[in-house]
Amino acid sequence: MTNAPSPAAPSKPAATTSGPVDIVARPQTLAEKIWEKHLVAKGEDGTPDLIYIDLHLVHEVTSPQAFDGLRLAGRPVRRPDLTIATEDHNTPTLAIDKPIADLTSRTQIDTLRRNCAEFGIRLHSLGDIEQGIVHVVGPQLGLTQPGLTVVCGDSHTSTHGAFGAMALGIGTSEVEHVMATQTLPLKPFKTMAITVEGDLRPGVTAKDIILAVIAKIGTGGGQGYVLEYRGSAIRALSMEGRMTICNMSIEAGARAGMVAPDQITYDFLKGRQHAPEGADWDDAVAYWNTLATDEGAVFDAEVYLDANELEPFVTWGTNPGQGVSLSQAVPDPASIDDANERSAAERALEYMDLEAGTPMKEIRVDTVFLGSCTNSRVEDLRAAAEIIKGRTKAEGIRMLVVPGSARVRIEAEAEGLDKVFTDFGAEWRFAGCSMCLGMNPDQLEPGERCASTSNRNFEGRQGKGGRTHLVSPLVAAATAIRGTLSSPWDLLHESEPEPDRSRTEKTGAL
Amino acid sequence: MEKFTTVTGVAVPLRRSNVDTDQIIPAVYLKRVTKTGFEDALFAAWRNDPEFILNQKEYQGARVLVAGSDFGTGSSREHAVWALRDYGFDVVLSPRFGDIFRGNSGKQGLLAGQITEEDAERLWSAIEANPGIELTVDLVAKSARAGDLTVSFEIDDYTRWRLLEGLDDIGLTLRDEARIAEFELSRESWRPRTLPAR
Numbered sequence: 001m002t003n004a005p006s007p008a009a010p011s012k013p014a015a016t017t018s019g020p021v022d023i024v025a026r027p028q029t030l031a032e033k034i035w036e037k038h039l040v041a042k043g044e045d046g047t048p049d050l051i052y053i054d055l056h057l058v059h060e061v062t063s064p065q066a067f068d069g070l071r072l073a074g075r076p077v078r079r080p081d082l083t084i085a086t087e088d089h090n091t092p093t094l095a096i097d098k099p100i101a102d103l104t105s106r107t108q109i110d111t112l113r114r115n116c117a118e119f120g121i122r123l124h125s126l127g128d129i130e131q132g133i134v135h136v137v138g139p140q141l142g143l144t145q146p147g148l149t150v151v152c153g154d155s156h157t158s159t160h161g162a163f164g165a166m167a168l169g170i171g172t173s174e175v176e177h178v179m180a181t182q183t184l185p186l187k188p189f190k191t192m193a194i195t196v197e198g199d200l201r202p203g204v205t206a207k208d209i210i211l212a213v214i215a216k217i218g219t220g221g222g223q224g225y226v227l228e229y230r231g232s233a234i235r236a237l238s239m240e241g242r243m244t245i246c247n248m249s250i251e252a253g254a255r256a257g258m259v260a261p262d263q264i265t266y267d268f269l270k271g272r273q274h275a276p277e278g279a280d281w282d283d284a285v286a287y288w289n290t291l292a293t294d295e296g297a298v299f300d301a302e303v304y305l306d307a308n309e310l311e312p313f314v315t316w317g318t319n320p321g322q323g324v325s326l327s328q329a330v331p332d333p334a335s336i337d338d339a340n341e342r343s344a345a346e347r348a349l350e351y352m353d354l355e356a357g358t359p360m361k362e363i364r365v366d367t368v369f370l371g372s373c374t375n376s377r378v379e380d381l382r383a384a385a386e387i388i389k390g391r392t393k394a395e396g397i398r399m400l401v402v403p404g405s406a407r408v409r410i411e412a413e414a415e416g417l418d419k420v421f422t423d424f425g426a427e428w429r430f431a432g433c434s435m436c437l438g439m440n441p442d443q444l445e446p447g448e449r450c451a452s453t454s455n456r457n458f459e460g461r462q463g464k465g466g467r468t469h470l471v472s473p474l475v476a477a478a479t480a481i482r483g484t485l486s487s488p489w490d491l492l493h494e495s496e497p498e499p500d501r502s503r504t505e506k507t508g509a510l
Numbered sequence: 511m512e513k514f515t516t517v518t519g520v521a522v523p524l525r526r527s528n529v530d531t532d533q534i535i536p537a538v539y540l541k542r543v544t545k546t547g548f549e550d551a552l553f554a555a556w557r558n559d560p561e562f563i564l565n566q567k568e569y570q571g572a573r574v575l576v577a578g579s580d581f582g583t584g585s586s587r588e589h590a591v592w593a594l595r596d597y598g599f600d601v602v603l604s605p606r607f608g609d610i611f612r613g614n615s616g617k618q619g620l621l622a623g624q625i626t627e628e629d630a631e632r633l634w635s636a637i638e639a640n641p642g643i644e645l646t647v648d649l650v651a652k653s654a655r656a657g658d659l660t661v662s663f664e665i666d667d668y669t670r671w672r673l674l675e676g677l678d679d680i681g682l683t684l685r686d687e688a689r690i691a692e693f694e695l696s697r698e699s700w701r702p703r704t705l706p707a708r
Contacts, residue, residue: 040693041686046667050686052693054701062587064543073680078690084704090541104541111543122704143702155586155610169610171588173617173679181683183690187666219528220580220606253583255609273708280700287698319528319583340527340578340627347526437537437585456584458532460555 027294029191030260031226034166034291038149040183048185054148056178057134058085058121060112061439062153066176067115078182080120084143085112088133089439091126093402093429105440119179132405132431135159135373139243140407142272146261146288151178156373156455158249162242163269164261164291166226169250189255190300192225193293196233198307203488205383206241207375207453207472209233209305210248211313211323217303219321222254225301228293229259233307239268240379247374248455251320260292312487314360315457315470317348322457324360326475326487332356351459352467353447360485363469365449368399368480369462370426370473372436372454376404378411380453380473385420387477387488392424394483399426400442402434426480438463451479511619513676514649517600519573521645521656522563523634527578531611534582534590548589549596568641574654576633576645577604582611582622591618601647603654603663605630616669617679621649623663632659649674 028036041050056079063085070077077083090105100106109126116123124130130137135156138144146164151157153175160167174184196209214221227249234242242259249257259265266285269275276284315323316330322345324331333345333356349356354363370376370384381403393399401421403409409431412418418428435442436454444450444466453476457468469485478486539551556562563569575594581604582590591614594602601621615622625633636659637643645656649670653662665673672679683690 041689043668048668050683050689052690052697054697055704061540065545065588068543068545075680081703081705089537102541108541108543122707143704145702148701153586153588155584169586171586171591171610171614171617173588173614177680177683180680181687181690182694183683183686185679185683187668219583223606223609250584250610253580253608274702274704276700276702283698284700319530343525344527437532439537439540456530456532458530458584460536461532464536464555 027297029293029297029299030164030228030258030291031166031189031191031256032297034147034149035188037147043185048187050183051149051186052183053151053178054082055138055143055150056083057138057150057152057157058083058175059088059134059152059154060108061089062172062175063115064108064111065172066153066179067119069176070119070179075180077119077121077179080122082182083121083179084138085116085121085123086131086134086137087112087124087126089433089437091432092440093432093434093442096126096430102441129406129410132408133373133376133433135247136377136404136408139163139239140272140405142269142275145269145275145284146265147291151184155250156247158254158257159243159247159373161246161249161256161258162239163265164258164288166256166258167246168256189226190224192222192227192254192301192303193299194227194229194303194305195231196229196305196307197231198233199236200233200307200310203474204310204312205472205474206237206244208310208313209307210245211315211320211470212310213303213305214248214252214320215313215323216305217252219251219319220253222249222252225254227252227254227257228299229257230293234259235262238379239264240377243377244374248320251455261288312472312475312489314475314485316352316354316360317345318351318457318459319344319348320455320457320470322348323470326360326485328360330354330356330358330360361490363449363485364483365451365469365479365485366396366398367444367448367450368397368476369402369435369450369452369454370476371400371402371404371434372452373404373433374455375453375473376402376408378408381408381412381417382415384473384477385417387474387491388424388481389420391481393426393480397480397483399424399480400429400435401426402429402442403431405431424480435462437461451476451485511676511678514600514619514621514673516646516648516650517573517621518644518646519600520569520571520642521574521576521633521637522569522572523637524563524575524577525634528580528583529577530584531582531587531590531608532584535587535593540587540589545592546596548593551589552593552597566641571598573598574601574603574645574647575599576630576637577602578630579605579627581607583608586610588614588618591615591620595620603630603633616672619673621647621665621673623647623652623654623665625654625661625663629661633661
């Protein structure tokens with residue numbers, strides 16, 4: 001396994017170099033099949049392949065400079081009918097009927113509106129029923145489908161891989177490139193199988209799987225790879241769970257994450273606005289059924305994880321790879337062999353204001369954030385509501401619940417989930433990226449500590465000086481009840497006095 | 511894009527790994543709709559600290575950044591590259607880059623060269639022993655030289671060629687326009703369209 005793929009010897013999936021006879025015979029991975037199907041031009045002599053893009057998702061933050069580039073060059077958007085935009089990163093989650101207070105945010109949103117009108121792009125604006133986080137909206141509309149190539153100027157585009165699509169986060173130059181050409185020049189990626197076998201215990205979720213995967217392979221472990229999640233534990237997950245896992249592939253450095261489509265995928269898609277219908281549906285399913293990785297296909301790397309052993313998983317540091325099981329303690333940097341990782345851990349503990357050896361469960365938080373493209377779908381809200389229903393929020397805790405889309409909000413309200421949250425004392429907000437990255441007013445104060453269902457615990461990510469622990473929706477809910485990082489397992493003892501601890505109470509925070 | 515051949519300039523040792531793009535440019539600076547003017551946003555949170563390396567007078571006017579492993583991970587924001595460029599950096603050397611960041615760099619004339627961990631340490635030591643020392647980065651030879659020390663770096667041949675020639679990606683792709691149009695004819699009818707909205 002090499003870190004530096006050389007263009008002279010392209011690594012897989014470069015299936016077409018071996019000639020037409022081999023194509024039939026050689027078993028292929030899901031990623032290779034999609035790559036080959038979208039090959040407009042095969043690169044030669046180290047030049048990249050030209051890959052066709054089926055679906056381009058656009059939002060306000062990474063698109064203005066791309067539209068500008070088109071204007072300067074006098075180029076149109078080649079395929080407005082394969083492009084869709086939504087407002088999400090900057091949008092307020094309160095008083096959405098009023099003009100956006102922050103002038104720069106408002107300008108950015110207005111710019112998107114003008115650009116979409118000028119270039120003929122479908123846009124779902126704040127207040128529209130289809131508005132929401134771009135990675136929630138695509139699947140919800142049925143636009144995200146198996147076998148597609150999907151791009152967006154956002155690293156969490158990997159979410160869409162849950163449908164068996166090849167979904168890539170791209171930069172603004174590439175956004176402009178796709179707008180102008182509906183293609184991207186790309187070097188073939190390596191492939192990595194991440195096999196998760198076994199049964200998750202109650203209280204353990206897709207989020208815990210992916211946090212454990214990232215802790216295992218590291219934030220750079222997936223670099224240059226497309227990850228394919230496989231195994232019985234993945235097959236047993238709902239589409240929402242699969243999206244959570246694929247969403248965070250980027251946190252392991254991977255270009256994309258995927259799950260082969262199956263009946264669960266088809267059941268999710270059937271009947272959605274843009275899902276194929278009638279004979280088209282049958283044709284599509286027939287094709288989708290060919291996508292799964294062939295028996296005997298070879299991955300460039302393989303990783304195994306035992307689902308039976310997994311516990312609720314949380315992060316302690318400032319990158320998503322710095323995580324442990326909730327039952328463990330903050331690790332001691334001195335025990336880390338690698339010098340770089342050791343100093344990164346030391347700096348992380350300083351920033352997080354944590355002491356090595358503190359049990360994770362004793363870490364007290366100020367805020368709980370339930371939302372983001374990782375965990376803001378209705379299933380996530382339902383799971384959290386189930387835990388908090390009839391219970392009391394810990395004193396002094398602020399809990400923010402931000403549905404992923406306007407539709408998720410409506411669906412949740414139809415089930416009465418909003419009532420469960422507000423009765424509990426949580427704030428029920430409008431849809432958007434919100435406190436995941438704090439581009440809108442939803443931010444942590446300096447020094448504030450947050451249990452967050454989002455995807456990044458980087459320094460200052462949720463607000464300057466804010467401290468983030470990444471958690472599942474279940475852990476978020478239990479933490480809001482107990483005030484310290486907790487899982488539903490801890491609530492089983494809730495009626496008893498404080499469970500025996502070998503240590504005296506010691507909060508790692510504040 | 512201007513052609514890139516050789517750059518000589520002050521080099522900054524950034525002894526940190528996992529410098530994600532949220533650190534390179536925090537999200538609050540992403541609200542602008544222009545491509546320039548991001549120099550003040552570069553490492554904004556860290557620059558509040560007077561001890562931060564970029565605040566040291568020896569490193570003013572720097573053009574080369576020598577960073578730890580996994581530089582530019584996380585968010586896809588190309589603003590990270592714009593901020594580095596606006597500040598004056600032409601080159602970042604690191605043992606490993608975030609994939610999206612590395613791709614973005616190549617599109618904006620920022621050379622992202624991959625060096626070994628050992629060479630990163632050598633460069634750091636050389637610069638720290640002689641703060642303000644100039645590093646010469648030669649894209650043709652794929653080498654970086656500071657005084658007596660020369661290290662080589664890796665960059666994929668295609669990106670190197672585009673940087674050396676100063677080529678625009680979209681223009682290159684549009685030379686294949688006929689093939690794109692032909693490919694589009696073969697796309698199945700069931701593939702989704704966003705328009706008309708149903």
